[in-house]
Amino acid sequence: MLKQFYKSRLLPGLIAWLAALYIRFVLKTSRMEIIGREILERYWASGQPFIVAFWHGQMLLMVYPWQTTRIMHMLISHNTDGEIIARAVSNFGIRAVRGSSDKNRKDKGGRAAIRTMLKIVKGGDCLGFTPDGPRGPRLRAKEGIAVVARLSGAPIVPVVAATSRRMIISGSWDGFVINLPFSRGVIYLGTPIHVARDADATAIEAARLSLETALNDLTAQACARVGCDPVPAATK
Numbered sequence: 001m002l003k004q005f006y007k008s009r010l011l012p013g014l015i016a017w018l019a020a021l022y023i024r025f026v027l028k029t030s031r032m033e034i035i036g037r038e039i040l041e042r043y044w045a046s047g048q049p050f051i052v053a054f055w056h057g058q059m060l061l062m063v064y065p066w067q068t069t070r071i072m073h074m075l076i077s078h079n080t081d082g083e084i085i086a087r088a089v090s091n092f093g094i095r096a097v098r099g100s101s102d103k104n105r106k107d108k109g110g111r112a113a114i115r116t117m118l119k120i121v122k123g124g125d126c127l128g129f130t131p132d133g134p135r136g137p138r139l140r141a142k143e144g145i146a147v148v149a150r151l152s153g154a155p156i157v158p159v160v161a162a163t164s165r166r167m168i169i170s171g172s173w174d175g176f177v178i179n180l181p182f183s184r185g186v187i188y189l190g191t192p193i194h195v196a197r198d199a200d201a202t203a204i205e206a207a208r209l210s211l212e213t214a215l216n217d218l219t220a221q222a223c224a225r226v227g228c229d230p231v232p233a234a235t236k
Contacts, residue, residue, distance in 0.1 A: 016087030029181040036189030049121045054159045056130040057174035061161040063092040073097050074128035121152040136173045137234035141212035146204045149195040158190035158214040162222035175231035186225050188218045
């Protein structure tokens with residue numbers, strides 16, 4: 001029976017429920033601030049969809065700034081971890097797009113996921129994107145998000161999170177941060193990045209690098225504000 005439980009969908013559901021409960025506890029007991037929230041409010045007021053970009057290892061607190069009736073869809077991989085994440089964020093009204101952002105990985109649904117994301121943005125909803133996911137390298141952006149931004153015309157808004165108390169999962173490829181209760185926390189939103197519809201490969205690479213730099217610079221600022229050290233980027 002124990003083996004059947006582990007293989008069933010009950011275990012991911014239980015873990016996801018506990019994860020959502022824990023996130024609420026952290027947010028309830030922590031003193032959080034958002035810097036740059038007016039960027040989101042400006043887009044919400046105008047009804048323009050946008051793409052929220054954040055590092056995979058910081059996703060625990062990314063439900064916090066999304067206090068709105070606007071719908072957000074988050075790109076989440078098809079693996080077991082992705083199933084748990086998808087169920088956990090659904091408790092906060094965030095919907096999952098399952099697949100990979102890599103348009104070349106047909107076996108992982110990369111192109112199908114991109115088509116779905118384009119339909120979502122063109123329909124007026126927003127996207128959540130981890131540009132270093134689902135497998136890294138850590139804190140290194142892939143070009144998929146810039147491609148989606150070019151095809152959809154939606155701006156990319158870089159977002160980072162940090163708390164004064166935290167635990168980093170040892171050995172995790174993304175340096176996953178478990179933010180701890182009773183913390184001082186901050187969410188930083190950066191200047192939106194626009195990718196022209198006629199952007200060529202050079203412009204796509206420039207946008208990718210600009211996003212990567214923005215996320216890492218913002219992370220350094222956020223960590224300095226709450227008194228913690230940034231997780232180092234992968235060297236390869």
